[in-house]
Amino acid sequence: MTEPQSASSSPASPVSPVRADHSGGVPDLRRTGIHPDFWYPVAVSGSVRKKSTFAANFAGERIALYRGESGAVHALEDRCAHRQVPLSMGVVEGETLRCCYHAWAYRGNGRISQIPYLPKGVDRPPRGVHAYPVREAYGLVFVFPGDPAKAATTPLPDLPEFASPRHKTMTFSRTVHCHYSFMHENLLDMNHQFLHRGILGKIQPKLLGYETGPQFVEARYLFTHVGGKKDRGAGMLAAEGIGGSKSPDVITIRTQYPYQTLRLVAEGAEHPAFSLWVAYVPEDAEQRTNHAYGLLMIEKPPIPGALHIAWPFIRRFTERVFAEDRTAVEAEQRAWDEQRQDRNQEIFPVIRDVRDVLRANGTPILPAAALADSGFSRPCP
Structure with missing residues (x-):
């Protein structure tokens, strides 16, 4: 895991002028391919x-x-x-x-x-x-x-909770029609909770601070439920002591290239109530479609069997949240397709930094004709 190279600004720090990706000669992130030298x-x-x-x-x-x-x-x-x-x-x-x-x-x-x-x-x-x-x-x-x-010297992601008897894991596998970078931005930017108001109720996220380095961005948010009706799955999470209560929760989200993680720690708790690991794997050559593989590792509550009973409701809850996120990021991709450039005017420093990380660690996407002309071929036995 990369050590922080520079501590970035807390919410109280000044925000630098807006850097629109479609100006100033900054490479378009949506034309950056994911680096193949990872598992x-x-x-x-x-x-x-x-x-x-x-x-x-x-x-x-x-x-x-x-x-x-x-x-x-x-x-x-x-x-x-x-x-x-x-x-x-x-x-x-x-x-x-x-x-x-x-x-x-x-x-x-x-x-x-x-x-x-x-x-x-x-x-x-x-x-x-x-x-x-x-x-x-x-x-x-x-x-x-x-x-x-x-391959031999590149480690797989380290997920100790997966094998822990204290946790139960839910696996997700979904195709999303957008560039993988939209997925990183969506999860890191918790300011979009208005999108989920019908499922989560009214959520007030507050950025506590973040760090960034050559291969990572990590942001910490304080989540407070301030009103509105929650989905039954969110209610089950709260009832079983798995986050989602009226007391504030701290969520830590990290893009550690090329993967992403999310951990929720309830106020006063020693261990995370749940942790999510996810990889966004491009499917097509232009990398405008990705397959999201996710592992949601949930800590078992003290009551035996309670998590087993809640499991179907938790899955329904997470699927509904994911479906709303997918609708948003696929709409972002359609806008890029229509304009053939990134016209986003991003003001949130966390997202501007993760864009820099994804650009710096990725590789250019070659047009199909250029790839053919290059004579590129895989080595064969």
């Missing part, structure tokens, strides 16, 4: 069944996941080296994946294992398909789409 979830583990395949995507790269007889998951470029037919349409045999078209078989490292009709004396083609480093953790399948040499 990204591309599937829920339960979706990749034994001896079956699963079609995944990362920023326009099609990936065929398959789980072999041993239970291990493999990740290959989703195009057969022969005729480019998707390998995700293939058949799993032991630890190999056989293309559905001409039955070419591939090992988990991408090398061609067998071509059934290969004539005697004819060598196999020297190139197989690209294989991605793959790991399974937290009920998710992670791949490393960047430089494979960096």
Whole structure:
């Protein structure tokens, strides 16, 4: 975890002049791609069944996941080296994946294992398909789409609450039609609670302070419920002592590139009532659609079985909040698509700083024609 490089202003500090992203030569964040040299979830583990395949995507790269007889998951470029037919349409045999078209078989490292009709004396083609480093953790399948040499030294996110008997985890997996940066901004900027007034009632967020560094922005908010009717799920959270009460709660939200976390600590509590970890994984080459994978880890209340009873109501509550957020961020993306530039006039320093972090750590999105002209190709075995 990166140490703070500069303490940024508290709410009482002066705000610098507005820096509109569409002026002053500042690169448009919505044309910045996510950096591939990290572990990204591309599937829920339960979706990749034994001896079956699963079609995944990362920023326009099609990936065929398959789980072999041993239970291990493999990740290959989703195009057969022969005729480019998707390998995700293939058949799993032991630890190999056989293309559905001409039955070419591939090992988990991408090398061609067998071509059934290969004539005697004819060598196999020297190139197989690209294989991605793959790991399974937290009920998710992670791949490393960047430089494979960096995979071994790049850690997975550390989520101690996931395995803790004191917590129960709710998994989310949703496609959102917007650039991943809108998602970071939405969660970090708690000033948008008016959007959720029908679910949360009247919430008064107050920025207590924030820190920023080359790879992170962390903001702390004080949340106070000041009136209005809450959704039943929010009421269940409060009733079971899982935040959401009338007393103020402190929420800490952190973008630690490329992931994001949220932790809620009720007033006077020693441990967070719940914590959320989320990754926004671009699906298309232009990165205007992302898949959000989230893990909501909720501390169990003292009453045995209470959380189990509340679980359906909590899920409904979180799904409703997410649905409203999705409506907003997808509207932001449509505005960008219509104008083909970022015309946001952002005044909140936390969001301006997270935009800088996402720009600095990302990579430019090349137009499809430029990518083709560059001759870019994945190394194959």
